[in-house]
Every structure is written in C-alpha cells, then in structure tokens.
Amino acid sequence: MPLQARIGVRSYRFRDLKELLAKASPMRSGDALAGLAAINAEERMAARLCLAELPLRTLLDHPLIPYESDEVTRLIADGHDATAFAPLSALTVGGFRDWLLAGSGETVSAAAPGITPEMAAAVSKLMRNQDLIAVACKLGVTTRFRNSIGLPGRISVRLQPNHPTDDLRGIAASVLDGLLYGVGDACIGINPASDELGRLGPLWRMLDELIRRYEIPTQSCVLAHVTRQIEAIEAGLPLDLVFQSIGGTEALNASFGISLSLLREAHEAAQSLRRGTVGENCMYFETGQGAALSANAHHGVDQQTCETRAYAVARAFDPLLVNTVVGFIGPEYLYDGKQIIRAGLEDHFCGKLLGLPMGVDVCYTNHAEADQDDMDSLLTLLAAAGCSFVMGVPGADDVMLNYQSTSHHDALYLRETLGHRRAPEFEDWLLKMGLLDAQGRLVSNPLVSRSLLQALPELSS
Amino acid sequence: MSPSGTSPPPCGEGLGEGVSRQRNEHSDGSRPPPQPLPAKGRGYAEHPSVSADPWSELRLLTPARLALGRAGAALPTAEVLAFGLAHAQARDAVHTPLDVEALATQLQADGWPEPLLVHSRAADRAAYLARPDWGRRLSEDSLLSLPAAAPADLVLVIADGLSATAVQRHAVPLLRALRPWLTGLRLAPPVIALQARVALADEVGERLGAALAVSLIGERPGLSSPDSLGIYLTWAPRLGHHDAERNCISNVRPEGLGYVEAARQLAALIHQARAMRCSGLRLRGDATALPPPG
Numbered sequence: 001m002p003l004q005a006r007i008g009v010r011s012y013r014f015r016d017l018k019e020l021l022a023k024a025s026p027m028r029s030g031d032a033l034a035g036l037a038a039i040n041a042e043e044r045m046a047a048r049l050c051l052a053e054l055p056l057r058t059l060l061d062h063p064l065i066p067y068e069s070d071e072v073t074r075l076i077a078d079g080h081d082a083t084a085f086a087p088l089s090a091l092t093v094g095g096f097r098d099w100l101l102a103g104s105g106e107t108v109s110a111a112a113p114g115i116t117p118e119m120a121a122a123v124s125k126l127m128r129n130q131d132l133i134a135v136a137c138k139l140g141v142t143t144r145f146r147n148s149i150g151l152p153g154r155i156s157v158r159l160q161p162n163h164p165t166d167d168l169r170g171i172a173a174s175v176l177d178g179l180l181y182g183v184g185d186a187c188i189g190i191n192p193a194s195d196e197l198g199r200l201g202p203l204w205r206m207l208d209e210l211i212r213r214y215e216i217p218t219q220s221c222v223l224a225h226v227t228r229q230i231e232a233i234e235a236g237l238p239l240d241l242v243f244q245s246i247g248g249t250e251a252l253n254a255s256f257g258i259s260l261s262l263l264r265e266a267h268e269a270a271q272s273l274r275r276g277t278v279g280e281n282c283m284y285f286e287t288g289q290g291a292a293l294s295a296n297a298h299h300g301v302d303q304q305t306c307e308t309r310a311y312a313v314a315r316a317f318d319p320l321l322v323n324t325v326v327g328f329i330g331p332e333y334l335y336d337g338k339q340i341i342r343a344g345l346e347d348h349f350c351g352k353l354l355g356l357p358m359g360v361d362v363c364y365t366n367h368a369e370a371d372q373d374d375m376d377s378l379l380t381l382l383a384a385a386g387c388s389f390v391m392g393v394p395g396a397d398d399v400m401l402n403y404q405s406t407s408h409h410d411a412l413y414l415r416e417t418l419g420h421r422r423a424p425e426f427e428d429w430l431l432k433m434g435l436l437d438a439q440g441r442l443v444s445n446p447l448v449s450r451s452l453l454q455a456l457p458e459l460s461s
Numbered sequence: 462m463s464p465s466g467t468s469p470p471p472c473g474e475g476l477g478e479g480v481s482r483q484r485n486e487h488s489d490g491s492r493p494p495p496q497p498l499p500a501k502g503r504g505y506a507e508h509p510s511v512s513a514d515p516w517s518e519l520r521l522l523t524p525a526r527l528a529l530g531r532a533g534a535a536l537p538t539a540e541v542l543a544f545g546l547a548h549a550q551a552r553d554a555v556h557t558p559l560d561v562e563a564l565a566t567q568l569q570a571d572g573w574p575e576p577l578l579v580h581s582r583a584a585d586r587a588a589y590l591a592r593p594d595w596g597r598r599l600s601e602d603s604l605l606s607l608p609a610a611a612p613a614d615l616v617l618v619i620a621d622g623l624s625a626t627a628v629q630r631h632a633v634p635l636l637r638a639l640r641p642w643l644t645g646l647r648l649a650p651p652v653i654a655l656q657a658r659v660a661l662a663d664e665v666g667e668r669l670g671a672a673l674a675v676s677l678i679g680e681r682p683g684l685s686s687p688d689s690l691g692i693y694l695t696w697a698p699r700l701g702h703h704d705a706e707r708n709c710i711s712n713v714r715p716e717g718l719g720y721v722e723a724a725r726q727l728a729a730l731i732h733q734a735r736a737m738r739c740s741g742l743r744l745r746g747d748a749t750a751l752p753p754p755g
Contacts, residue, residue, distance in 0.1 A: 029591045032591070033591070033592060033593075033594070161525070162525075163523055163525070164524070167522070167523065169522045169523075170522045170523030170524075170525070171523075172522075173519035173520075173522040173523050173525070173527060174523055174525050174527060176516065176519060177514075177516065177519060177525075177527040177528060180514070180516060330681075331590045331591060332590065332591055332592065332593050335590075335591060365681060366548065366551035366552060366554075366555060366681065366682045366683070366684065366687075367555045367590055367623050367681055367682075371548065372544070372545075372548070393525075394525040394526050394527050394529075395525065395526020395527070395529055395536075395540070395544065396526075396544070397525070397526050397544070397547075397684045397685065399523070399524045399525050399683075399685065402681070402683035402684070402686070403683075404548075404684060407536075409529070409531060409534060409535055409536050412531070412534035412535075413534045413535065415534070416533065416534040417534070442534075444512055444514070444515065446515045449514075449515050449516045450515075452516075453516055453518070453519070456519075
C-alpha cells in the first residue's frame with residue numbers, strides 16, 4: 001500500500017516503513033543527525049496520521065532490516081508467536097494504541113510474545129507521555145534471582161559503587177553507603193575501570209563475601225565485557241549476574257564484540273552456576289537510544305526503533321534486569337531534558353510491552369541541556385509508570401563514568417513521597433538488620449553502621 | 462565514540478561518551494582519581510532538621526559523595542548547593558567561549574609563532590553540541606585561509622572542544638613543559654580551533670602538510686573536573702581517520718595528570734610515532750624509551 005497522508009491541499013508520501021517510522025518519531029537530535037527526522041512539524045503529524053492507518057501486520061510482514069543480513073531480524077521473525085498475535089492481527093497501529101489503553105494488564109501481557117519491537121516502537125510514536133505511563137503501569141513483569149523484582153507498588157535500586165581506579169576499599173565504602181541507605185535490591189553492580197581478569201576477580205570475590213557474610217538477598221554484577229565474564233566463570237570466580245551492553249542490529253552488536261551465539265554461551269555459563277535462590281533470571285543487559293547510529297549500524301532506522309529491537313535480543317535470555325541508560329550518550333542523540341524524559345518513558349514502555357523487567361538509568365551529562373530538575377521529573381514519571389528499578393549512585397555523581405545519575409536520596413524520595421517499596425526479601429533483611437523501622441522508614445542505626453565499618457578492611461583486603 | 466566490545470579507541474573525546482558503559486581496556490589507566498570534594502560537611506550538623514550519617518570516615522577512601530546526611534529523605538541544603546555549584550561550573554565550562562586573543566598573546570609571550578585561527582563548520586555552541594560531524598570539518602573560510610602545505614614534522618592544534626576553560630588554563634603551561642622535547646622538529650604555526658572536535662586536526666594537519674598532528678582539546682566536563690584537558694596524537698593527519706588510529710592522554714590538569722608528566726608522556730608518543738611512522742593502538746607511549754629533552 002502507498003504510504004501517504006493528505007493534509008488540506010498538501011500530500012505527503014513516505015518512501016518506506018523506515019522513513020515513515022523515523023518521521024513519525026517525536027523530535028530528537030539523533031534522528032536529525034542521521035538525516036532521518038521529519039523536516040517540519042506538519043510532516044511529523046502527516047507521518048503519524050499515515051502510521052495510525054497502517055495495519056499492524058505490515059510491520060511483521062516487511063522487516064525494516066532484511067532477514068538475510070541481520071540476525072536480530074531473524075530472531076524477531078523466527079520467535080514471533082502467531083497465536084499470541086491473533087487478537088491484534090486485524091488492528092491498525094492507531095487501533096493498537098486504543099486496544100492497549102482500553103485492555104486489562106493481563107490481556108496486554110498475554111499478547112507480548114506476539115508483539116514485535118517494530119510494533120511497540122510504532123505505537124509508542126502515536127502515544128503521549130501519559131499513554132506510555134498508563135499502559136506500562138498495567139504490565140506486571142516480575143523476575144527473580146535472590147529476590148523478587150518488579151512486584152506491584154515496588155521499585156528496586158541498583159547500587160552503583162564505581163571508583164575511578166577500581167580501588168577495593170573505595171568501592172566497599174560506596175557499597176556500605178548504599179546499604180545503609182537501604183539501596184541495592186536490584187543488584188550491586190560495579191562498572192570496572194579495568195578489563196583485566198586479575199583486577200576484576202577481587203571485585204567479584206568482595207561482593208560475594210559481603211553478600212554471603214551478611215546474608216543479603218541481592219545479587220552482584222561486575223559490568224565487564226561478556227567474554228571476560230565467561231572467562232571468570234571458567235576460572236571459578238563467584239559470579240551472580242552476567243552483564244552485557246546490547247543493541248538492536250547485528251552490526252551494532254558486532255561493534256560491541258558480541259553476537260547472539262556469544263550471549264547464548266554466556267547465558268548457559270551463568271545458569272550452570274545455579275547461584276540464584278528464588279529464581280533463575282541471571283542476565284543483566286544495558287541499552288540506550290543512539291548507540292546504533294554512533295556505531296554507524298542503524299541501517300537508516302530511527303534511533304527509538306533501533307533501541308526497541310535491542311529488547312528482542314534481551315527477551316531471548318530471560319534477564320533479571322534490563323536497563324536503558326537514557327541520558328548517558330550526549331546531546332547529539334538526546335538534546336535536552338525534554339528529549340531525555342520522552343526517551344526514558346518510551347524505552348520503559350516498549351520494554352515492558354515486550355515483557356521485560358525494565359529499569360532506567362535516569363541520567364545526563366554536563367554537555368546536555370538538562371539538570372537535576374529534569375531528572376526529578378523523569379524519576380517521578382517512571383515511578384508512576386511502574387519502572388522496575390533505577391540506579392543508586394552516591395550523591396548522584398558517578399566519579400568513574402563522569403555523569404550524573406540518581407542517588408540513594410532519590411530512592412528514599414520515591415519511598416517516602418510515592419510509597420514505593422523495596423523488593424520484599426530485601427525489605428525483610430533491612431528490618432532484620434535494624435535499618436528500617438516497623439513503618440518501613442529508614443533509620444540511622446549507629447550499631448549496624450559501626451559493625452559494617454569494622455568489617456570493611458577485611459572485606460576489601 | 463567509545464563503543465564497547467571489541468577494542469575501543471584509545472580515548473573518546475567525551476570520556477564515557479557512547480551508550481555502552483562497559484570498558485574493556487583500561488584506556489585511561491593513567492588517570493589519577495579525582496580529588497576528594499573540597500567542601501565536605503559544611504556544618505550541616507548545625508541544622509537541627511538534618512541527620513548526619515555516622516560513617517563520614519568513609520569519605521577518605523573515595524572521591525564519591527558519601528555520607529551526605531539527610532533532611533527527611535532529601536539531601537541537606539548545603540549538599541544541594543554544593544552539587545548545584547559543581548554543575549554550574551561544568552555547564553559554564555561547556556558554554557564559555559575561548560578567549561582567543563588572550564590565548565594567542567600568551568602563546569606569543571612564551572615564544573611561539575603567531576597562531577593561525579580556524580573555525581569548524583558548527584556556527585555556534587548549540588550547533589556544535591548537536592552536530593559532532595560539523596565540528597570535525599573546517600569551515601569554508603577557514604579552509605581557504607590556511608597557508609599552502611609546507612613540509613612540517615608537527616602541527617599543534619589547540620581546540621576549545623567541550624571545555625574552553627580547560628584550554629584557557631592548561632594549554633600554555635603544558636606547551637611550556639613540552640617545548641624542550643620539540644627541539645629540532647620543524648613546527649607548523651600553532652593553530653587555534655573554535656567549535657572543534659578532535660578530528661578537526663585531521664583536516665588542519667593535511668592542509669598544512671604536517672606529518673603529525675597533536676591536538677590539545679577541552680574534555681567533557683565532569684561534575685568534579687570542569688577543566689580536564691585531553692591530548693590526541695594522529696600520524697599522517699588526513700580526513701577520515703578513525704579514533705582507533707589516534708593516541709590519547711586524558712585528564713591533564715594540576716589535580717589530575719600534571720603538566721610535566723603529561724608533557725613527558727606526549728613527548729614519548731611523538732618520538733615513537735615518528736620512529737614507527739604510525740599512531741594508534743600500535744604505539745605504547747613508553748616514556749622509558751624517551752631520549753632526554755634538548
């Protein structure tokens with residue numbers, strides 16, 4: 001069918017689905033940089049009018065990136081569940097939006113295996129921020145390893161204790177700061193500065209010792225390259241979660257030095273350790289809009305659609321956590337607070353729609369037109385949307401990666417102002433440790449902090 | 462960009478730029494940790510609504526912002542203001558224009574020839590931030606203004622990058638420390654480049670006929686480091702080089718990598734690049750192999 005829309009006397013035509021989706025996307029600098037954005041506001045609306053009339057099926061039948069040349073496309077096509085798709089098969093993209101907003105969470109969740117990334121991305125382009133929140137909020141996704149993440153009314157936090165030189169004592173200090181603030185139920189995850197196994201090993205050992213000694217119902221992760229983590233497993237190191245940055249095209253994944261088969265190998269290696277106590281979700285993935293363009297691996301597909309394709313990669317491995325690092329990439333992809341907020345809500349919605357335990361690194365760099373007020377807005381909106389987890393960085397200042405994320409205090413704000421609770425197992429542990437009172441409020445317990453401080457030299461030796 | 466996975470470029474022009482936060486090489490291993498925050502514990506205990514955290518001794522172990530205390534669930538006022546000030550300084554570093562006249566005067570007072578001034582295709586800061594591709598190419602006027610190629614061993618390109626503050630503060634003293642190592646080299650006139658990304662030095666170096674381009678450029682400001690200078694070295698500069706074909710020295714500033722040590726590391730890279738006729742991953746920048754200055 002021809003892709004066109006008429007507005008008054010003007011007629012707009014779109015060359016193909018890629019162009020239609022790109023021009024229907026809300027304005028963002030990355031699509032302009034790629035030369036894919038609508039030329040003006042009316043053309044953007046024309047694309048949306050046309051997209052709204054497009055049968056959803058078209059997005060299944062006409063892959064944006066050819067099946068023959070991209071293994072992510074093959075994963076999407078081969079994994080499509082026609083039965084789950086049946087209730088949607090007669091809908092247009094516009095009708096799909098209405099269906100999502102009108103239906104129950106159970107109905108929408110049941111369709112997830114029939115929804116492709118392209119369908120999710122397409123419908124998100126017709127949705128306001130409010131719609132992205134309303135639908136995501138209905139979709140419960142719960143995952144488990146040593147605790148339960150994503151239960152209704154709860155939000156978890158990844159404790160991110162990075163240090164510029166991987167100094168063990170410096171990292172341990174930040175871990176204690178986080179635990180004493182009641183943070184760390186999504187995981188304790190270190191971005192290492194080093195990539196040498198000899199320097200990474202002590203990080204895994206320290207977190208393992210800490211988690212075992214204090215019987216903390218959480219999981220550790222060291223966010224090195226996946227090949228390094230496979231080597232670590234082979235070397236007998238105590239890994240809980242295996243991490244990898246992933247993208248939505250085979251070419252982007254190649255630029256990350258990974259493929260689906262390497263991820264399969266890593267997933268099997270992680271599963272073989274059987275370290276989870278209440279579940280077996282053992283993968284942690286990170287993504288972010290703009291990555292594909294930055295690696296020149298986007299095939300002319302807009303950055304939000306590329307991003308959503310990465311979620312197809314994630315869902316093939318039943319992850320515990322998927323995190324879109326939304327404002328990290330810089331203003332050439334997401335220019336300001338408005339674009340970062342919109343992208344965060346899109347990514348969270350699309351991930352949840354595909355059935356993923358979606359968290360968001362609510363963050364920005366100093367060359368973006370954004371500040372703490374923008375982060376407060378996005379954090380609050382994500383909590384309303386039922387986001388699975390956010391980051392917990394001491395004072396919001398990541399001194400290794402040089403960007404600003406959310407802090408332990410930000411997590412407390414969500415708990416006290418919006419009433420969002422921690423993962424139940426972790427909450428019980430904090431109660432047992434005397435760090436929460438009976439009302440679930442954080443208390444300053446000098447005895448506990450003293451005992452943890454005394455253990456620090458031993459943990460980090 | 463700094464993609465993860467395979468081998469990343471020696472450095473990205475904005476450290477950590479790019480979506481993946483994985484690092485697979487200790488690319489900036491020479492980088493000492495940022496200094497501890499200067500103004501910790503600004504008397505918030507005086508405020509009765511603030512509860513201090515009884516683990517403030519941990520601050521000695523990391524530059525991270527630990528044990529900040531809280532007012533209810535929130536940061537105490539003093540910490541909100543300290544963060545706000547750090548962000549303000551980082552923002553100003555991104556947006557304050559380079560004072561070209563002052564820089565040129567200082568360079569000439571130090572005995573460098575009169576610098577050439579070029580501009581990228583990014584007309585202003587907003588365009589520069591949104592279009593990195595424009596920041597990598599010379600404007601048409603600048604291209605025409607450059608003198609014809611004359612054989613030179615080295616061109617120094619002093620570029621504002623993401624922190625003109627860093628360039629204003631550190632370029633001249635760094636070059637002063639470097640100067641003794643450059644004896645005997647044929648130098649092209651130094652070039653000051655505005656709204657410039659790292660790769661702009663490729664076109665400049667090619668146009669001037671320099672065998673080697675060294676750019677000093679303001680790095681993306683961190684919250685605790687608004688004035689980090691980066692150094693990039695490219696053999697046989699020409700349009701289309703990849704970042705992996707460059708070498709980088711990062712975080713040059715008195716609180717990070719000092720001028721003398723940075724100059725030594727740069728001199729070692731220059732020496733090796735000239736000997737091996739290349740730059741990038743093959744160079745190790747081994748300062749022990751460096752002949753003495755003079």
